Amino acid sequence: MTMLEDSPAQSTGSTAQDSSTETKPRPKARRPFRWVLRGVVLAIIGWATGVALAIAIRGGSPTDEIVVIVAYVFALIGWLAGVGGIEAFGRQWIGKKPQVNTDPSWGRYFGFSIDHKVIGIQYGVTLIAVLLIGGLAAMIMRIELASPGVGVVDLDDFNKIVSMHGILMVAVAVAGVLGAFGNYVVPIQVGAQDMAFPRINALAFWLLPPVAVGLLGAPLLGSFNAGWTAYAPLSVVNESGQILFNMAIITFGLVSILGAINIIVTVITMRAKGLTWGRLPIFTWAAFSTSLLAFTVTQFFAGALVLVTMDRVVGTSFFAPEVGTSLLYQHIFWFYSHPAVYIMVIPGFGVILELTTTFARKPLFAYKAVVAAFLGIVGLSVVVWAHHMFTSGMADFLHGPFMILTEAISIPTGIIFLSMIGTLWQGALWFRTPLVMAFGWLFNFLIGGITGIFLADIATDIHLHDTYFVVAHFHYTIVGGAIFALLAASFYWFPKITGRMYNEKLGTLFAIWVTVAFNLTFIPLFWAGMNGMNRRIGDYPDAYAGANRFASFAALILGASFLLFVWNMLYSAIRGPKAGPNPWNARTLEWLISSPPPTHNFVKEPVVVGAPYDYGVEGSVHAYFKDPDPAAPPEPTTEDVSAEVQDEALAESQEEVS
Amino acid sequence: MTTEAAPLDTSHDATHEEWHQDTSFQPRANVLGLWLFIISEVFLFSAFLAARFYTTGTDRPDDLNQNLALAVTIVLLISSVSAYLAETSIKFNNRRGFIISLGITLLMGMIFMGGVTFELREAALHFPPETPYGSSYFMLIGLHAFHVVTGLIALLIVFVLGVRGFFGSTNSWGVEGAVKYWHFVDLAWVFIYPTLYLL
Amino acid sequence: MTTQQQVPIDRTKMRAAYRKGLWGAFWLAVLTLGEFLVFAVGDGTTWGSLALIPFIFLKAWIILDVFMHVKALWSPDH
Ligand code: HEM
Ligand SMILES: [Cu+2]
Numbered sequence: 001m002t003m004l005e006d007s008p009a010q011s012t013g014s015t016a017q018d019s020s021t022e023t024k025p026r027p028k029a030r031r032p033f034r035w036v037l038r039g040v041v042l043a044i045i046g047w048a049t050g051v052a053l054a055i056a057i058r059g060g061s062p063t064d065e066i067v068v069i070v071a072y073v074f075a076l077i078g079w080l081a082g083v084g085g086i087e088a089f090g091r092q093w094i095g096k097k098p099q100v101n102t103d104p105s106w107g108r109y110f111g112f113s114i115d116h117k118v119i120g121i122q123y124g125v126t127l128i129a130v131l132l133i134g135g136l137a138a139m140i141m142r143i144e145l146a147s148p149g150v151g152v153v154d155l156d157d158f159n160k161i162v163s164m165h166g167i168l169m170v171a172v173a174v175a176g177v178l179g180a181f182g183n184y185v186v187p188i189q190v191g192a193q194d195m196a197f198p199r200i201n202a203l204a205f206w207l208l209p210p211v212a213v214g215l216l217g218a219p220l221l222g223s224f225n226a227g228w229t230a231y232a233p234l235s236v237v238n239e240s241g242q243i244l245f246n247m248a249i250i251t252f253g254l255v256s257i258l259g260a261i262n263i264i265v266t267v268i269t270m271r272a273k274g275l276t277w278g279r280l281p282i283f284t285w286a287a288f289s290t291s292l293l294a295f296t297v298t299q300f301f302a303g304a305l306v307l308v309t310m311d312r313v314v315g316t317s318f319f320a321p322e323v324g325t326s327l328l329y330q331h332i333f334w335f336y337s338h339p340a341v342y343i344m345v346i347p348g349f350g351v352i353l354e355l356t357t358t359f360a361r362k363p364l365f366a367y368k369a370v371v372a373a374f375l376g377i378v379g380l381s382v383v384v385w386a387h388h389m390f391t392s393g394m395a396d397f398l399h400g401p402f403m404i405l406t407e408a409i410s411i412p413t414g415i416i417f418l419s420m421i422g423t424l425w426q427g428a429l430w431f432r433t434p435l436v437m438a439f440g441w442l443f444n445f446l447i448g449g450i451t452g453i454f455l456a457d458i459a460t461d462i463h464l465h466d467t468y469f470v471v472a473h474f475h476y477t478i479v480g481g482a483i484f485a486l487l488a489a490s491f492y493w494f495p496k497i498t499g500r501m502y503n504e505k506l507g508t509l510f511a512i513w514v515t516v517a518f519n520l521t522f523i524p525l526f527w528a529g530m531n532g533m534n535r536r537i538g539d540y541p542d543a544y545a546g547a548n549r550f551a552s553f554a555a556l557i558l559g560a561s562f563l564l565f566v567w568n569m570l571y572s573a574i575r576g577p578k579a580g581p582n583p584w585n586a587r588t589l590e591w592l593i594s595s596p597p598p599t600h601n602f603v604k605e606p607v608v609v610g611a612p613y614d615y616g617v618e619g620s621v622h623a624y625f626k627d628p629d630p631a632a633p634p635e636p637t638t639e640d641v642s643a644e645v646q647d648e649a650l651a652e653s654q655e656e657v658s
Numbered sequence: 659m660t661t662e663a664a665p666l667d668t669s670h671d672a673t674h675e676e677w678h679q680d681t682s683f684q685p686r687a688n689v690l691g692l693w694l695f696i697i698s699e700v701f702l703f704s705a706f707l708a709a710r711f712y713t714t715g716t717d718r719p720d721d722l723n724q725n726l727a728l729a730v731t732i733v734l735l736i737s738s739v740s741a742y743l744a745e746t747s748i749k750f751n752n753r754r755g756f757i758i759s760l761g762i763t764l765l766m767g768m769i770f771m772g773g774v775t776f777e778l779r780e781a782a783l784h785f786p787p788e789t790p791y792g793s794s795y796f797m798l799i800g801l802h803a804f805h806v807v808t809g810l811i812a813l814l815i816v817f818v819l820g821v822r823g824f825f826g827s828t829n830s831w832g833v834e835g836a837v838k839y840w841h842f843v844d845l846a847w848v849f850i851y852p853t854l855y856l857l
Numbered sequence: 858m859t860t861q862q863q864v865p866i867d868r869t870k871m872r873a874a875y876r877k878g879l880w881g882a883f884w885l886a887v888l889t890l891g892e893f894l895v896f897a898v899g900d901g902t903t904w905g906s907l908a909l910i911p912f913i914f915l916k917a918w919i920i921l922d923v924f925m926h927v928k929a930l931w932s933p934d935h
Pocket of ligand 2: 338
């Protein structure tokens with residue numbers, strides 16, 4: 001029985017580890033989709049109930065916005081209840097012990113599992129899928145933009161596709177590294193057996209599919225065309241798809257907030273013995289700093305969208321041109337969305353520094369300064385938002401201070417660059433795919449950072465605002481900074497997560513291919529932007545035809561590279577050679593346990609005694625594993641659990657947690 | 659490339675000595691997590707308060723129902739004290755005091771909601787949501803009412819469990835959590851009430 | 858169902874805790890009325906609005922300290 005226990009808080013016995021050893025037969029999945037199916041059924045019932053209820057109370061049709069809102073809320077509750085919320089939370093509210101899914105087969109990825117490793121993989125796979133869908137939208141846009149004039153999509157549809165692409169990609173960038181690797185790696189790096197709130201962690205993940213469905217379902221209600229920024233007043237008057245966008249993004253905010261709180265509390269309260277703040281791995285520091293931002297400012301995006309929703313359905317007039325002011329929207333929105341770019345990129349910094357030190361075989365250069373820089377960015381990033389509003393007509397006296405504060409952020413960002421370069425400097429570079437990706441990252445983010453200065457400068461920004469210069473800049477930072485880090489992290493931790501090695505040749509080929517194709521796609525757009533080509537329009541004057549044709553061609557090559565990535569990941573996860581526990585010879589805790597890690601991460605207690613990155617320092621040790629205290633009474637053994645009992649347990653695959 | 663001997667722990671065999679992390683962190687984690695959630699909510703409320711000042715400055719119409727507002731403020735205050743008494747009672751294992759105080763909290767919470775509903779109806783006549791002040795009013799009262807309702811649901815669950823004998827001095831986190839959230843709802847009102855009525 | 862231990866109630870400590878809460882409530886009530894008074898006198902004038910600020914923050918601090926035990930966050934033995 002206990003072998004299925006998944007709660008770190010209350011495991012009664014010992015377990016065999018889920019490990020890569022081939023000697024154990026893989027458990028068979030039994031009806032693995034029943035939880036998701038139950039969720040879908042309850043969601044549909046919830047939607048119908050909501051529609052019926054709202055119409056009964058105030059009449060109208062099922063596509064009225066207020067009806068859609070009520071229906072969405074009911075459907076969301078139904079979905080959460082169905083996928084496992086009833087067992088994990090509902091039971092507790094009526095005084096019973098909660099239960100969670102502890103299916104040991106691959107079916108656990110489709111249930112309400114509270115294992116942070118399962119949840120990390122769930123995030124990773126979901127978000128990569130969203131990335132590919134968003135990429136498809138990008139391909140359609142680039143095909144439309146390949147030549148001047150209206151081609152494959154008309155101008156109104158183009159706006160909708162831009163908006164869809166933008167918001168999907170922003171979601172991936174915000175939640176990608178933090179959701180997938182923050183969940184998978186952080187608890188292990190701090191020597192914990194799970195997150196502080198495993199059930200809330202699962203809840204946060206299961207809120208994510210409704211976000212994707214809500215956004216991708218918006219075309220049923222006419223889609224949304226106000227961009228990912230959803231600027232009012234357009235977002236108040238456009239088609240009803242905007243309501244689904246608002247609901248989905250408010251839900252997404254909840255995902256971010258719950259996930260961030262979990263990471264903060266885990267890092268504060270669950271660190272292993274001896275793991276002082278000064279010994280925390282840099283990726284954990286990055287995830288922690290990011291979470292500090294995410295759990296606070298995210299409320300502002302939700303708040304802005306609540307106001308938009310109220311203007312639409314309650315009849316308030318915040319953004320009505322005569323009474324209200326759309327500047328209000330921009331202030332609230334950017335108070336979240338500027339920090340959001342750091343929510344996207346600080347975890348990326350963490351990944352890149354983590355693997356730079358591993359593959360340079362040198363201690364991380366200026367560790368303390370990097371930590372200070374992370375925290376400095378967190379502090380500064382909430383006081384620069386209005387640099388997005390230099391042309392918006394806000395009060396003149398605000399321009400100067402916001403320009404200067406913005407440029408001040410380049411100091412901490414520069415420190416991170418220096419740390420990376422200092423670590424690489426005279427290192428014994430070991431060129432594996434993650435390091436190649438990291439070099440691509442370095443190049444891209446350098447361009448992204450430098451072009452950012454022109455946008456922070458009022459004089460140049462007034463010319464460049466809302467042109468393709470901006471588009472190129474933020475792709476260099478978001479794709480170059482966050483998505484490249486996500487890809488690098490996928491390679492770096494792949495052997496740990498799957499227990500197998502990806503194909504190194506294909507990996508390196510992909511890393512070079514994606515870097516080159518990405519640069520070919522976006523470099524010409526700087527030129528187009530400087531010469532005045534507007535963003536978010538499906539048509540343009542003939543003068544920009546050359547640059548656009550080139551960019552579209554390169555974009556298709558860029559898109560194709562992802563097929564190689566997906567193939568490498570999928571094939572290697574199943575057929576790749578065994579990787580062993582520590583293929584990179586790295587020092588942080590996750591590399592000191594088997595690949596994939598056992599169910600509870602650590603079989604013996606980890607004790608940290610030294611710095612994490614003292615590569616090449618004679619006799620240095622980061623952590624060791626303590627042998628159990630012989631004086632402690634032995635816990636009951638489960639070695640004699642008979643096959644039938646195990647089978648029964650499998651069939652149940654539900655276990656009580658405290 | 660330098661190689662260090664990393665101390666590996668890759669044992670796969672089931673041993674009865676498997677380590678289990680000490681669970682003593684959990685109470686601290688619970689309290690910290692709740693506080694972080696409350697801080698997060700503070701940001702949402704500040705966004706809305708900022709919106710009120712941004713759109714309407716410190717303007718306020720003359721036909722606000724001041725007496726009713728003061729009355730519901732006092733009602734909410736009473737509910738907060740009794741929530742405090744309920745939490746204290748259960749920590750000292752005084753079950754009777756716990757149930758009675760929590761019952762009073764629930765009652766006061768519902769009276770507050772009743773008052774607010776009445777106020778909103780009046781407001782819709784005097785300064786409908788289409789007006790600038792009306793926008794702020796409906797936004798802030800609506801946001802707060804939403805939190806009152808969720809707080810009441812949490813308290814109700816705790817109340818029912820309490821009546822069935824669930825909590826005690828060693829098992830009071832459920833009470834503590836719900837009550838803390840309720841105090842936060844009161845705290846928000848401390849800012850919203852003067853913002854809308856008294857400036 | 859959780860089993861309740863039969864811990865004897867420490868009545869003196871309990872009364873002290875109750876009293877603390879009731880005092881907090883008393884001051885909150887006084888401040889609320891004071892606030893209302895300021896409003897009645899100052900009614901929308903600038904100084905009237907400014908005078909409300911100390912009332913608001915005092916009330917907030919009482920709720921945080923007395924009712925929500927915020928100090929327990931940094932002194933766990935509270
Ligand atoms: C395959 C690579 C990609 C290509 C070819 C591409 C192309 C484009 C194009 C053509 C636009 C429209 C620009 C405009 O008219 O204003 C756009 C917008 C945007 N893209 Fe991408 N994109 C790619 C990947 C990404 C990724 C990975 C992200 C983020 C993680 C991203 C984030 C955005 C955002 C936020 C917008 C703005 C949407 C808006 O204006 O509302 N893109 N992209
Ligand atoms: Cu910004």
